[in-house]
Amino acid sequence: MALTLPAAAAIAVFGTLYGAGARGVMGVPLTLASSLLVFSGALQFALVALLGAGAATLPLLLTACVLNLRHLVLGAALRPRFESGSLRRALLAFFLVDETFGFAIAAGNAAEGRAVGAVTERTLLFSGVTCYVAWLVGTLIGALGGGLAVVESVAGAIFPVLFIGLASLAVTRRSHVVRALAAAVLTAAVALLLPDLRMLAPVVAGVVVALPGGDR
Amino acid sequence: MSPVVLVAIALITYGSRAAAVVLLPRPSPRFETILGRIPAPIFASLATATLLSDGGSLIGGPTLGAAVGALVVSPARSLLVCLIGGAVGYALSALFR
Numbered sequence: 001m002a003l004t005l006p007a008a009a010a011i012a013v014f015g016t017l018y019g020a021g022a023r024g025v026m027g028v029p030l031t032l033a034s035s036l037l038v039f040s041g042a043l044q045f046a047l048v049a050l051l052g053a054g055a056a057t058l059p060l061l062l063t064a065c066v067l068n069l070r071h072l073v074l075g076a077a078l079r080p081r082f083e084s085g086s087l088r089r090a091l092l093a094f095f096l097v098d099e100t101f102g103f104a105i106a107a108g109n110a111a112e113g114r115a116v117g118a119v120t121e122r123t124l125l126f127s128g129v130t131c132y133v134a135w136l137v138g139t140l141i142g143a144l145g146g147g148l149a150v151v152e153s154v155a156g157a158i159f160p161v162l163f164i165g166l167a168s169l170a171v172t173r174r175s176h177v178v179r180a181l182a183a184a185v186l187t188a189a190v191a192l193l194l195p196d197l198r199m200l201a202p203v204v205a206g207v208v209v210a211l212p213g214g215d216r
Numbered sequence: 217m218s219p220v221v222l223v224a225i226a227l228i229t230y231g232s233r234a235a236a237v238v239l240l241p242r243p244s245p246r247f248e249t250i251l252g253r254i255p256a257p258i259f260a261s262l263a264t265a266t267l268l269s270d271g272g273s274l275i276g277g278p279t280l281g282a283a284v285g286a287l288v289v290s291p292a293r294s295l296l297v298c299l300i301g302g303a304v305g306y307a308l309s310a311l312f313r
Binding site for chain 2: 096105
């Protein structure tokens with residue numbers, strides 16, 4: 001679980017950038033409230049961009065719907081591993097973001113037999129709280145005028161490394177490697193040909209390559 | 217943006233997270249098999265997405281070096297080793313830039 005700390009540090013840096021950028025378009029109270037209630041970096045950065053461009057309410061809500069579609073897939077992939085009741089799952093759901101999904105899946109894969117459910121849930125909760133606090137602290141620093149621009153480049157490098165590491169942990173069969181490579185190529189193609197759909201490309205590609213064929 | 221819109225966006229976001237985790241019944245074994253194939257491609261796709269600029273071109277510099285470093289050591293199937301590989305790749309790229 002200590003491996004969540006580099007991701008949390010990177011999230012704090014991006015939280016600072018978000019806080020610094022958002023306070024100008026929505027004010028300090030709403031900037032802090034947005035991180036407290038929404039906890040979604042991709043969506044919050046998109047909202048700031050839209051508000052900065054003068055967007056009205058409907059585009060904001062539509063953007064939230066579209067960008068959040070990926071949570072349905074992430075949640076569906078995690079659901080078979082959960083064993084607790086609906087109330088506990090409802091609490092855990094708040095902490096479902098790309099990074100915590102990765103940590104939970106990786107920890108569940110490393111666990112054996114009956115422990116998979118408990119380990120997956122515990123990891124989602126721990127990594128979720130860690131990343132949530134990091135996002136809030138970063139937002140607070142940025143909204144109050146602090147800056148960590150010097151480390152932005154290093155923080156930006158953590159995410160590809162993190163996701164490559166998580167992909168390697170999620171691979172348990174040779175066919176998974178082929179599917180992962182196919183998804184990467186598909187994502188790059190979508191980003192190049194349909195840049196407006198870039199945010200949805202990872203989940204769409206993940207689902208498309210998961211459907212055909214069997215497992216070897 | 218008003219506080220009401222913000223609350224609506226927060227509800228949409230939480231609803232999307234809870235929909236599958238809370239409301240869906242446990243999937244059938246066949247569907248579970250398909251769901252089990254999803255994580256690796258999604259992570260590979262997310263890694264790819266973080267390496268692309270807004271225009272879809274590959275970003276360069278130390279970030280790409282970090283990704284290459286992590287990719288080289290990824291057969292070790294260890295997150296810690298990938299982080300170390302990424303750090304080495306980042307440092308080498310920054311050094312020879």
